Amino acid sequence: MxxxxxxxxxxxxxxxxxxxxxxxxxxxxxEPPVGHLLRALAARGVQVAPAVAGRAVKAEMALYRAEHHRGGTPDGLAAVRAECAAAMRDALGAPAAALDEGAMAAVLLESFRFFxxxxxxxxxxxxxxxxxxxxxxxxxxxxxxxxxxxxxxxxxxxxxxxxxxxxxxxxxxxxxxxxxxxxxxxxxxxxxxxxxxxxxxxxxxxxxxxxxxxxxxxxxxxxxxxxxxxxxxxxxxxxxxxxxxxxx
Structure with a gap:
């Protein structure tokens, strides 16, 4: 009123x-990352169980959520991706230990696809x-x-x-x-x-x-x-x- x-x-x-x-x-x-991750690894001679791949995806995503704010420049993005790839490799365990930084970065990018x-x-x-x-x-x-x-x-x-x-x-x-x-x-x-x-x-x-x-x-x-x-x-x-x- x-x-x-x-x-x-x-x-x-x-x-x-x-x-x-x-x-x-x-x-x-x-797109579901686990299947892409398994295929990317297999193409490089690495075999892991789907459950292991799932844990690696979760490890990567947790680190990315915490650190993606640093990816506002090309150098910053490269650093975040390198750390995420390393976290994924660590979670994959011994089968992926031989993959170098470049190979693991490629695996990471092949695993996460958007539509x-x-x-x-x-x-x-x-x-x-x-x-x-x-x-x-x-x-x-x-x-x-x-x-x-x-x-x-x-x-x-x-x-x-x-x-x-x-x-x-x-x-x-x-x-x-x-x-x-x-x-x-x-x-x-x-x-x-x-x-x-x-x-x-x-x-x-x-x-x-x-x-x-x-x-x-x-x-x-x-x-x-x-x-x-x-x-x-x-x-x-x-x-x-x-x-x-x-x-x-």
Whole structure:
């Protein structure tokens, strides 16, 4: 109510001008690494059990999560990859001990392969046809730019903001602010942020003044690791990006 007792008009949301998008679990997925790791090792004469390969993948991923912030430059990325490859080799044990640093780095790169979710290209094209600015806002290293290019998504986007390059990671508001600047200086209230992490994407977007959308794909193990719990009331939850144009 206003001071004179009349009801104030309802606040209307600003029209959407930009959509910020998380990468892993939102735009791109990770092919199961264990099979690729086993094949990469076999090609170099190394045989291990699938369970051992699984432990090596988990060891690599744990180290990468802790250290990927250092991968914002080519030298930094090379150092992180070398350490991750070493962690993988250690977890593989004696069968892989003879692989030198270069061979193990190649095994690492062959083991982690990304793909664009099938609905994503058409959704991005539809959003761009409406004149919306599309910017990736992701906790990743410098190699994300290569991933977006290799999966064919780069030409459908207006830019990408990467945490390791910017020195700030979601849920830090600075990464969202930088992404809005790349989108052409769009105001937070005129932007959606779409991501698969409650702790990083939803909480970060709300704190930065953006409207969050949670993507909860079936079997999304990445999201299950963030410990963010369920989305707050009122946050749209999608099982894929197919319904996203209806929210924009």
């Amino acid at each position: 206003d001071a004179d007792g009349t009801r104030a008009p309802a606040t209307r949301e600003a029209p959407v001008e930009a959509v910020l998008l998380d990468a892993l679990g939102t735009l791109v997925g990770l 664009a979710y099938p609905e994503v290209p058409d959704v991005l094209r539809e959003l761009r046809a409406r004149g919306l600015r599309l910017v990736v806002c992701s906790n990743w290293d410098l190699s994300l730019l290569e991933v977006l290019d290799r999966t064919g998504l780069a030409p459908l986007l207006d830019g990408a903001v990467v945490s390791a390059v910017e020195g700030a990671a979601k849920p830090d508001a600075r990464l969202f602010t930088r992404a809005l600047a790349v989108a052409g200086g769009v105001a937070p209230e005129a932007a959606l942020h779409v991501g698969d992490s409650v702790a990083h994407d939803v909480a970060g977007a709300l704190a930065a003044g953006l409207r969050p959308v949670l993507v909860a794909r079936d079997g999304d193990e990445v999201r299950s690791l963030d410990g963010g719990g369920p989305a707050p009331a009122g946050v749209p939850v999608l099982t894929d990006l197919g319904a996203l144009p209806g929210l924009a």
